[in-house]
Amino acid sequence: MIALLRQRLRRDRVQLLLWILGTAALAASAVAGVSQSYGGPQDRAALLATVMANPVILMFRGLPSGDGEAQVALFLILPFLAMLAAFMSTFLAVRHTRAEEEQGRAELVSATPAARVAPLAATIVHGAAANIVLGLIVALVYIGSGYAAAGSMISGLAVAATGLCFLGLALLAAQLMRTSRGANALTVWVLIGTYVIAGFGNALGTPSSDLTRMRSSWLTWLSPFGWAENTRPFDEDAAWPALLCLAAGVVSTAVAFAIQSVRDLGAGVVPERHGRTWAPATLSSPVGLVWRLTRGSVLGWAIGGLLTGLLATSLASVINEVGTKVPSVQKIFDALSKNGSLDQGMVVIFYIIVGVLAACAAVQTVCRARQEEAHGTAEPVLASAVDRVRWLGGYLAIGVLAVVLIVAAAIAGSAVGAARSDWSLVKDAAVAGAGQAVAACVFLVLTALIFVLIPRATIAAGWTIVLLALLISLFGPLFSLPDWLTSLSPFAQTPTVVKSGIDLKGLWWLLLAAAVGLGAALGLMRRRELHPAS
Incomplete structure (x- = not known):
């Protein structure tokens, strides 16, 4: 498995570097943007009051958790950081599993002593390492910006946990679908759907009397993005909602392992549809x-x-x-x-x-x-x-x-x-x-x-x-x-x-x-x- 892991790291070194640095740059842009555009407490309070007045904005932002500079920055950017981690994990998982089977390379690996389980295990370690590094860099960006260390670490945890959740979901989709295109499409639609569900949950939530915080509705708790947002970095600093993301990723990965052990190489759980006898x-x-x-x-x-x-x-x-x-x-x-x-x-x-x-x-x-x-x-x-x-x-x-x-x-x-x-x-x-x-x-x-x-x-x-x-x-x-x-x-x-x-x-x-x-x-x-x- 070590050889497979090294091969994956060498193959993805440029792509992962771009994903991680791009996400870190987006996290840093929120710090600069908030300090320049909403540097004063009154400016941030006015921004949050406007947000409370228009629930549609909540569908495309995070969960308001206070009018502090760090709190507003995470409200504006956290869902997008989590989404980038989810996309990175999705494409990584499918690229090294179902796509390898489509290209015939997985069959060659299966013929070696590595057998069928090692490639999947190497992909899990590879994806987990990428998300951990991403989470640490996001945390370091906020610590380096002068934000509280506890809230910064919770921010990184929320981003990494979302990525790990979708790593597991993508691995499962790769077992269900017969093509890499189908596996990517299935996971991306789950990603988009859960993002919208979290947005709806925030939009239908209850604002505080001073219009600086929002308590999300029950709908938000049906989404990994909602779990990440309810960690509330720099406010409650609650780590336990991120554990829900990790649990979902672990369960999905376990199911993927179970399916991998019983299905034929190249086949999928969702059966291939037979074509017509005559072309139209x-x-x-x-x-x-x-x-x-x-x-x-x-x-x-x-x-x-x-x-x-x-x-x-x-x-x-x-x-x-x-x-x-x-x-x-x-x-x-x-x-x-x-x-x-x-x-x-x-x-x-x-x-x-x-x-x-x-x-x-x-x-x-x-x-x-x-x-x-x-x-x-x-x-x-x-x-x-x-x-x-x-x-x-x-x-x-x-x-x-x-x-x-x-x-x-x-x-x-x-x-x-x-x-x-x-x-x-x-x-x-x-x-x-x-x-x-x-x-x-x-x-x-x-x-x-x-x-x-x-x-x-x-x-x-x-x-x-x-x-x-x-x-x-x-x-x-x-x-x-x-x-x-x-x-x-x-x-x-x-x-x-x-x-x-x-x-x-x-x-x-x-x-x-x-x-x-x-x-x-x-x-x-x-x-x-x-x-x-x-």
């Missing part, structure tokens, strides 16, 4: 083939868009209800409403998430082209009458279709939600959705350019630019980042509805970037050679 006529074209390969993931993203759009308009009644129950929150409502509609702001916030879902679907479609090329299955298609431009064009066409379907599903969900709140919000949703669709297309063509120019970097770079753009759009205004930096995110340049009409912002620049990128990707693809996996 749609598979006679590149576009039809791409749709067949990606329709399942597009459907999943569209369901996410539908639910997000539904929440964007239906939660207006929740905000009004909170304001009615808590007089101090009602005063905040009255103050905020002078500067614009809270409902419109809520739609804009939710449709940033819709844009992220659409961008993820677009990036995943282009990444599928890279996977087909790396696995050698693109070569038989290109050996036929289909040329390279037409082949890539099929993926880009389905990418655009995926974006349109996800945004349309979100707008339909908003229409359903508006039927019980305010029907005029459908217009706001349509404007925001159309703008986010253009932004998602920008990510589509950027990933396509990377695929054409640097094919081996397609998957890593494609997902990285989406993550960076999301972080800039979410944290830019909050941390008072320079306008030029915030404007780099396409999500922040989409049109919105204001009192005087529609603010187009950078719509024309987004359209120009999408058009130029599309032409460049297709033009450069004409002379590009195939780059299979080395």
Whole structure:
């Protein structure tokens, strides 16, 4: 097992370094952002009062635990640190288990004295070590910033425990699903679902009388992210909720070991579906083939868009209800409403998430082209009458279709939600959705350019630019980042509805970037050679 562990460490040294340093940089940015933008107690108290007035913010932040500088910093950043740890652990677990079986390398290892258990054990040790290092570095970042040592260690524990929880869940998903794509998709959907559940639990919680703390509802306790947030670093410093994450990870890992010992190599618990005897006529074209390969993931993203759009308009009644129950929150409502509609702001916030879902679907479609090329299955298609431009064009066409379907599903969900709140919000949703669709297309063509120019970097770079753009759009205004930096995110340049009409912002620049990128990707693809996996 030692040899396998050394091989994993050598193989992942660059990826893990980027994950850990990136997470540490995000943790440090919260310290700098809060000290610069909310350095005074009154500023932090006003921020938390605004948060209590708008429960939607709680769906995308943490759990308020006081107005101290360290407490506010962790409220703003802890869920995102935990999410990065969860993503790192998910991809690590699947890459060294199910993906190894797909590539045939696990069979070679099983034929040695290492047998079948050693690779799984090495992956567990590898993933656990990565999360422990990540947790320690996060703690050291906060200790080095002058925060209390106890709260800093609890912060690191919460992040590491969340990562270990999803390490176990991903190992279990790798046993259940037959492909690495299916295992990653299953774990990521669990991750997104539990993150949303924790956000709902916080949004439906009870604020304190001074509007500096929030007691989460029971719903939060159904999520690993809720467990991490309820450690309340720099307030209660409670370690026991993090133990729930560790317990969930241990149980999932034990089940994965049990399944590994009885299943056939290469098989999964979820049975493979049998294909048709005769291929449908749609598979006679590149576009039809791409749709067949990606329709399942597009459907999943569209369901996410539908639910997000539904929440964007239906939660207006929740905000009004909170304001009615808590007089101090009602005063905040009255103050905020002078500067614009809270409902419109809520739609804009939710449709940033819709844009992220659409961008993820677009990036995943282009990444599928890279996977087909790396696995050698693109070569038989290109050996036929289909040329390279037409082949890539099929993926880009389905990418655009995926974006349109996800945004349309979100707008339909908003229409359903508006039927019980305010029907005029459908217009706001349509404007925001159309703008986010253009932004998602920008990510589509950027990933396509990377695929054409640097094919081996397609998957890593494609997902990285989406993550960076999301972080800039979410944290830019909050941390008072320079306008030029915030404007780099396409999500922040989409049109919105204001009192005087529609603010187009950078719509024309987004359209120009999408058009130029599309032409460049297709033009450069004409002379590009195939780059299979080395």
